Every structure is written in C-alpha cells, then in structure tokens.
Amino acid sequence: MTGPSAERLAELPANVRPKLGESTDSYVRRLARANHLKPSDLHCFLAGPPNWFGKPRIERLAAVSGRSEAALQRALSDASSARSRAKPTPRTLRIQTHKALKQGSLDMTLPIQYDALGGDATVRQIAGRWNVPRWLVRRVLDSAIFPDRQTPKNRSSITEPVKAQINSMITSGMGPKEIWTELMDVHDISVSMGSLQRQTARRHPTTRRR
Numbered sequence: 446m447t448g449p450s451a452e453r454l455a456e457l458p459a460n461v462r463p464k465l466g467e468s469t470d471s472y473v474r475r476l477a478r479a480n481h482l483k484p485s486d487l488h489c490f491l492a493g494p495p496n497w498f499g500k501p502r503i504e505r506l507a508a509v510s511g512r513s514e515a516a517l518q519r520a521l522s523d524a525s526s527a528r529s530r531a532k533p534t535p536r537t538l539r540i541q542t543h544k545a546l547k548q549g550s551l552d553m554t555l556p557i558q559y560d561a562l563g564g565d566a567t568v569r570q571i572a573g574r575w576n577v578p579r580w581l582v583r584r585v586l587d588s589a590i591f592p593d594r595q596t597p598k599n600r601s602s603i604t605e606p607v608k609a610q611i612n613s614m615i616t617s618g619m620g621p622k623e624i625w626t627e628l629m630d631v632h633d634i635s636v637s638m639g640s641l642q643r644q645t646a647r648r649h650p651t652t653r654r655r
Contacts, residue, residue: 453508454508457510459479461479463510463521465567465571465586466522466561468523469500469521469524470488470629470635474633476509476510487509498625503518503524603636603644607636611636620645621641621642621645624641625638
C-alpha cells in the first residue's frame with residue numbers, strides 16, 4: 446500500500462504512545478487491546494497482503510495509530526532495519542563529539558541508545574540517569590548512527606519454555622496459524638510464522654499448514 450492509500454486508513458479511537466525501545470509486535474498488541482481488538486487481527490491487517498503474518502507495515506501502523514512514521518521509527522526498536530539506515534552525516538558526527546557525551550574516556554552515545562532499547566524509560570529519565578540535557582538525548586536517539594536494535598529479546602529465536610508450549614499445541618493437533626494466533630492473543634508472544642511452520646514440520650512432517 447502506498448503512502449496516500451495508507452493515509453485513508455481510519456485512525457483507531459484509543460491513542461497509545463509507543464515506548465522507547467519497544468518492539469513493533471509489542472506496540473501492536475497494546476494498541477489492539479486498548480481498542481478492544483484481537484492483536485492477531487490488527488497485526489494481519491497492518492501487515493496486509495500477501496504476507497498477512499509478516500511484519501506490520503510502518504505506514505499502515507502510522508495511519509491507524511495517529512503517529513508519524515518518523516516518530517514510530519524513533520521509538521520502536523525494529524521499525525527500520527540497519528540496512529535501511531542512513532550513513533553517518535556531519536550532523537550526527539557532531540552529536541557524537543558533543544562534550545556532554547564525554548565523561549572521561551567514556552563515550553555516552555551508545556549507553557544512552559542501549560538504555561532506550563529497554564522500552565521502560567522516558568527521555569527525561571534517561572537524561573537524568575546519564576546527566577545530559579533532554580534535547581541531546583533526543584538528538585542521540587534520532588541519530589543515523591544507532592546500535593543494532595535487534596536485541597536478543599526481540600529476535601525471532603524461540604526460547605525453550607515457548608518451544609515446549611508450542612510442542613504441546615502441536616501435539617493437541619493445532620496448526621501453525623492456530624498456534625500463531627493463540628500465542629499472540631492469549632499469551633502475548635510473537636513468533637514468526639516461518640519458525641512455527643518449521644517446528645510443526647519437525648514434529649509432524651505430515652501436518653497440514655492450517
């Protein structure tokens with residue numbers, strides 16, 4: 446869907462602010478619950494055809510959340526991949542050499558950025574924690590130079606407890622789509638459809654993809 450088409454999507458009634466460092470899936474779940482929707486339904490709507498179970502499209506998420514794409518990209522940890530990020534510019538290089546970001550031999554840029562990845566701190570709290578002005582924290586977080594936002598907890602790898610839970614669902618006869626939906630709607634867990642299909646195939650090679 447193009448930008449102009451995305452703008453015609455209706456904004457959801459309940460406005461939900463994204464948290465710094467939050468994953469897209471987590472934000473979609475919170476947005477859905479605040480608007481009395483099933484997270485799986487909203488996720489599929491935002492991903493759109495043909496990959497309904499893929500990553501929600503940022504322009505569609507911006508339209509329904511009432512947030513700008515730029516604001517979502519700054520806040521959400523996986524909104525834009527490292528491949529699509531801009532190269533360092535003179536402006537971002539000047540930010541990194543700002544005297545307030547130098548405490549002895551320590552460069553505060555990366556600690557501030559990684560601090561934001563936790564998703565539970567405001568700009569004010571981060572500024573106070575690292576003793577830098579709030580405007581500079583915002584500049585650092587908006588910088589094109591940013592660490593890999595795909596933190597271990599946001600990657601698509603499946604933990605052992607979740608894997609055991611999925612195996613139990615497979616044993617009960619559930620297919621990948623049913624498992625994906627229940628994990629998201631009931632357990633607030635996001636697992637890629639590809640991972641579920643592979644795990645289902647390993648457990649029951651003849652299981653239909655339903």
